[in-house]
Amino acid sequence: MPANLAFMELALQLATENVVSGAGGPFGTVVVKDGAVLATGANSVTVANDPTAHAEVVAIRNACQQLGSFQLDGCEIYTSCEPCPMCLGAIYWARPAAVYYANTHVDAANAGFDDSFIYTELPLPPEQRKLPMHHIEIANADECFQRWKQSQKKVEY
Amino acid sequence: MPANLAFMELALQLATENVVSGAGGPFGTVVVKDGAVLATGANSVTVANDPTAHAEVVAIRNACQQLGSFQLDGCEIYTSCEPCPMCLGAIYWARPAAVYYANTHVDAANAGFDDSFIYTELPLPPEQRKLPMHHIEIANADECFQRWKQSQKKVEY
DSSP, rough: OOOOOHHHHHHHHHHHHHHHHHOOOSEEEEETTEEEEEEEEOOOOHTTOTOOOOOOHHHHHHHHHHHSSSSSOOOEEEEEOOOHHHHHHHHHOOOOEEEEEOOHHHHHHHHOOOOHHHHTTTOOOOOGSOOEEEEEOOOOHHHHHHHHHHHHSSSEE | OOOOHHHHHHHHHHHHHHHTTSOOOOOOOEEEEEEEEEEEEEHHHHTTTTOOOOHHHHHHHHHHHTTTOOOOTHHHHHHEEEOOOHHHHHHHOOOOOEEEEEEEEHHHHHTTTOOOHHHHHSSGGGSSSSSOOOEEEOOOTTTHHHHHHHHOOOOOO
């Protein structure tokens, strides 16, 4: 399905309104299904005391509640800015059909939102990251995985 | 502060209990502050219809609610398994002091939780990713950023 600029205009409007109201950062996201708005989200990190409440994550959560599903099958995500690594990860787990973005990570960095540090850290082995990250070996650590493999109740995702 | 194995045992116990109860995937996380458990989380993707509800994200959200803050200053995260890219991004935004993990991404992949696809996709330019991702140029897309720079109400994060 070709991009519908009206949905992007809405995502950008949410981003601007979020700043004007003082609710949060300059980011907005719209999830579209079957050519209609399914859910929206705006950055609410500071107002909700939730560092994961980026616009994309908020919109994905809202859209999944609307669908009663943990997957965004056949949905499109229109987001005001190129997603950060956390949001990109969330998008991959939600499995939408496509993503559209307006501002780029360079635009975001120029406005003080520089996620290049995180993009640089992620591919490194844990022990080489600047955030101290330690592997602890524990006997039977894999019991949870063994139980999962055997479980009759599990819902795969 | 040296790692405290009791917190990792708790994270692993949460992971196993989550499978046994049928609530979700085999992952648990504990957030520690000043040597005590501040909050915990277990994977609840399928039960909550929330693809972002990985154990680390749930625990970070719970810990931030406890603190009334969007940052985990001075906290340690004990997680049953090496974080996926989404959770790693969330951890960087939450800014804890350290992260400890027991199972590795190889252990997770052997149990059917393979996040190597996402790790491979993230460093690619958007147009080269397998998930269709398109830049849309829109006039005045940066109005939200300009407003942010001028805002007197903004709370930086």
